[in-house]
Amino acid sequence: xLFYAALIILPLSxxxxxxxxxxxxxxxxxxxxxACGHMAITARMLIVTPPESPGGWFHLDALGKIVLLSTxxxxxxxxxxxxxxxxxxxxxxxxxxxVGLLVCLAAASLVTITHHLGLMWVALETTTISxxxxxxxNRNARSIEATWKYLLICSVGxxxxxxxxxxxxxxxxxxxVEPSLLLxxxxxxxxxxxxxxxxxAVVFLLVGFxxxxxxxxxxxxxxxxxxxxxxxxxxxxxxGLVNLAFLALLRVYQLSLATNxxxxxxxxxxxxxxxxxxxxxxxxxxxxxxxxxxAYSSVEHVGIMAVALGLGGKAIFGALFHVLANGLTxxxxxxxxxxxxxSYNSKSTDHVRGALRRLPWSGxxxxxxxxxxxxxxxxxxxxxxxxxxxxxFTQGRMLIGAIFLISLTVIFIGMALTVLPMVMGDVPPDSxxxxxxxxFWTVGPPLALLLLVFVLGVWIPAPLMELLREASALxxxxx
Amino acid sequence: xxSLADQFLVLVLLINFISLGTSRLMFSIRxxxxxxxxxxxxxxxxHPFSWxxxxxxxxxxxxxxxxxxMLLGRAVRSAEIKREDEPFLGYVPTxxxxxxxxxxxxxxxxxxxxxxVHQNYMFVPASIATLMTGFLVLTTRRKAISQVIGYLVLExxxxxxxxxxxxxxxxxxxxxxxxxxxxxTFVMGIVINQISREFSSLDTSLLTSLKEE
Numbered sequence: 001x002l003f004y005a006a007l008i009i010l011p012l013s014x015x016x017x018x019x020x021x022x023x024x025x026x027x028x029x030x031x032x033x034x035a036c037g038h039m040a041i042t043a044r045m046l047i048v049t050p051p052e053s054p055g056g057w058f059h060l061d062a063l064g065k066i067v068l069l070s071t072x073x074x075x076x077x078x079x080x081x082x083x084x085x086x087x088x089x090x091x092x093x094x095x096x097x098x099v100g101l102l103v104c105l106a107a108a109s110l111v112t113i114t115h116h117l118g119l120m121w122v123a124l125e126t127t128t129i130s131x132x133x134x135x136x137x138n139r140n141a142r143s144i145e146a147t148w149k150y151l152l153i154c155s156v157g158x159x160x161x162x163x164x165x166x167x168x169x170x171x172x173x174x175x176x177v178e179p180s181l182l183l184x185x186x187x188x189x190x191x192x193x194x195x196x197x198x199x200x201a202v203v204f205l206l207v208g209f210x211x212x213x214x215x216x217x218x219x220x221x222x223x224x225x226x227x228x229x230x231x232x233x234x235x236x237x238x239x240g241l242v243n244l245a246f247l248a249l250l251r252v253y254q255l256s257l258a259t260n261x262x263x264x265x266x267x268x269x270x271x272x273x274x275x276x277x278x279x280x281x282x283x284x285x286x287x288x289x290x291x292x293x294x295a296y297s298s299v300e301h302v303g304i305m306a307v308a309l310g311l312g313g314k315a316i317f318g319a320l321f322h323v324l325a326n327g328l329t330x331x332x333x334x335x336x337x338x339x340x341x342x343s344y345n346s347k348s349t350d351h352v353r354g355a356l357r358r359l360p361w362s363g364x365x366x367x368x369x370x371x372x373x374x375x376x377x378x379x380x381x382x383x384x385x386x387x388x389x390x391x392x393f394t395q396g397r398m399l400i401g402a403i404f405l406i407s408l409t410v411i412f413i414g415m416a417l418t419v420l421p422m423v424m425g426d427v428p429p430d431s432x433x434x435x436x437x438x439x440f441w442t443v444g445p446p447l448a449l450l451l452l453v454f455v456l457g458v459w460i461p462a463p464l465m466e467l468l469r470e471a472s473a474l475x476x477x478x479x
Numbered sequence: 480x481x482s483l484a485d486q487f488l489v490l491v492l493l494i495n496f497i498s499l500g501t502s503r504l505m506f507s508i509r510x511x512x513x514x515x516x517x518x519x520x521x522x523x524x525x526h527p528f529s530w531x532x533x534x535x536x537x538x539x540x541x542x543x544x545x546x547x548x549m550l551l552g553r554a555v556r557s558a559e560i561k562r563e564d565e566p567f568l569g570y571v572p573t574x575x576x577x578x579x580x581x582x583x584x585x586x587x588x589x590x591x592x593x594x595x596v597h598q599n600y601m602f603v604p605a606s607i608a609t610l611m612t613g614f615l616v617l618t619t620r621r622k623a624i625s626q627v628i629g630y631l632v633l634e635x636x637x638x639x640x641x642x643x644x645x646x647x648x649x650x651x652x653x654x655x656x657x658x659x660x661x662x663x664t665f666v667m668g669i670v671i672n673q674i675s676r677e678f679s680s681l682d683t684s685l686l687t688s689l690k691e692e
């Protein structure tokens with residue numbers, strides 16, 4: 001219980017501390033300190049799993065562990081990156097940013113450790129709201145539009161998820177079992193729950209969490225929010241918050257497994273996932289804004305995870321590994337794109353040319369991140385995507401596998417058409433130049449993430465493998 | 480008491496139609512405030528007396544009936560706009576759609592198994608109909624304030640369903656839901672403020688610089 005409490009209270013006290021600190025330059029350092037503390041607690045909890053709390057509200061299972069690990073790692077990197085990055089953004093106070101990040105971390109940790117679906121919902125909604133002021137960091141007309149869309153669409157989405165939870169709770173009342181929203185209780189009583197209510201609940205939960213995750217056609221807030229948010233916020237949105245919503249979907253998946261809703265749920269996931277990938281492929285092609293391009297890449301990757309979940313079997317392993325692979329690679333891409341944005345003071349691909357020449361490190365990282373995210377070996381996303389595709393074909397679902405592969409190819413070409421001109425060639429002579437230079441603090445964090453993505457691509461450590469197997473076992477369709 | 484609760488629910492449904500049919504923002508805000516007060520009274524009608532219940536009633540009436548409408552009213556006054564003009568979809572079509580959704584939600588509710596105690600109430604259809612109304616207002620109106628009103632109506636719909644669960648759901652979830660609503664409105668209020676400052680109007684259809692070509 002002590003560790004569960006520490007995981008939440010530490011970031012919250014960090015938020016209070018950064019709120020009180022009057023100096024802009026000190027805040028990112030304090031932020032990093034608390035992020036280190038959070039990582040340490042996370043590591044301890046992964047090595048020695050704390051027992052379930054009395055009443056079963058808090059229980060760190062294998063699924064929660066994977067998401068907690070990826071969130072904590074990504075957050076730590078982003079926190080360290082902020083030391084260098086916020087140095088270039090001294091024109092405005094970073095108090096809201098630092099406080100918002102830490103509140104979001106606390107809520108995110110809560111999502112991963114709780115088995116109470118109601119509490120999980122509250123925590124998810126908190127992450128949504130705490131991120132809103134961060135998207136509005138740039139304080140201009142475009143960022144207000146992005147924030148408004150994000151806030152409205154995500155709030156409606158999460159509200160629909162709430163009514164789904166209410167339906168579930170009512171199903172337990174109608175079934176005359178102990179009323180509860182604890183995942184374990186719901187699964188235990190699954191056989192007795194009225195299928196009408198559970199079916200309605202699954203639909204609302206899928207739409208609600210799908211909106212938060214950004215599955216097409218509920219993704220319309222994504223390009224705006226990712227495009228306008230500062231790079232490190234974009235990294236946390238696409239590598240962190242997406243995974244939290246995915247974890248929520250995994251909980252619904254566990255529930256569907258127990259209640260015979262699984263076939264319906266899987267089919268809807270496959271359709272939504274493929275639609276997301278196709279949408280991404282179409283919109284990626286002529287993207288003139290490289291941050292918006294990354295947003296469509298995020299739509300693609302939530303689609304990949306949804307398809308994998310829908311396929312089941314071996315693909316589940318791929319989906320869970322993709323949580324880590326996608327989260328970390330998105331970190332590399334968003335942080336390095338933030339650097340490029342700083343240096344050119346533009347995110348339009350018309351102005352940004354020859355990044356490799358001007359910023360060898362950031363440009364190189366962006367290029368490597370692109371190679372990794374499109375699923376090329378030897379990086380981690382290759383492993384997950386390969387597992388998913390091969391699972392589709394071994395299950396004999398040729399059409400799904402084919403659409404999946406074609407989308408991946410089209411996306412690769414579309415993304416290459418944007419990324420390659422950006423990093424290759426000469427810097428245009430009329431291009432704006434700013435005071436930004438690559439330094440240890442702005443390049444080190446994404447470089448560390450890239451190394452991690454590379455290592456995971458060639459070698460999965462035994463404990464992680466064990467964790468992934470344990471997690472996939474929780475999602476296996478009973479024969 | 481059943482019939483009284485049902486009469487209040489009919490009032491809630493009527494207020495839905497007011498929010499769909501009016502163009503005056505202040506009137507719409509007052510209607511939603513009245514809806515909030517009714518939602519505050521409802522738990523007292525269907526659950527036996529307890530101090531916990533009194534506390535819930537007071538909090539709900541205060542938040543849904545007064546605090547949030549006041550915040551919205553302030554936003555309307557500071558932005559100096561009175562009417563929702565030119566919604567994406569006219570008032571008559573949205574009213575018709577609202578009627579259709581209300582009818583459908585009665586059908587949907589009829590097909591689901593209910594507890595015998597709740598069999599005669601209109602909670603489920605009223606809840607779904609209110610939810611759909613909120614959704615309609617959200618998607619068809621142009622002004623940011625109207626969209627927030629839509630969101631509030633949507634949350635009210637969810638709240639009505641929550642009444643069926645008051646005993647089953649731990650208080651923490653109720654409190655969390657209310658708090659989220661408050662914080663959400665608060666944040667939205669600030670955003671509205673910024674929109675009016677940036678664009679000198681509260682028309683979200685001006686927010687098109689990020690549209691996909």
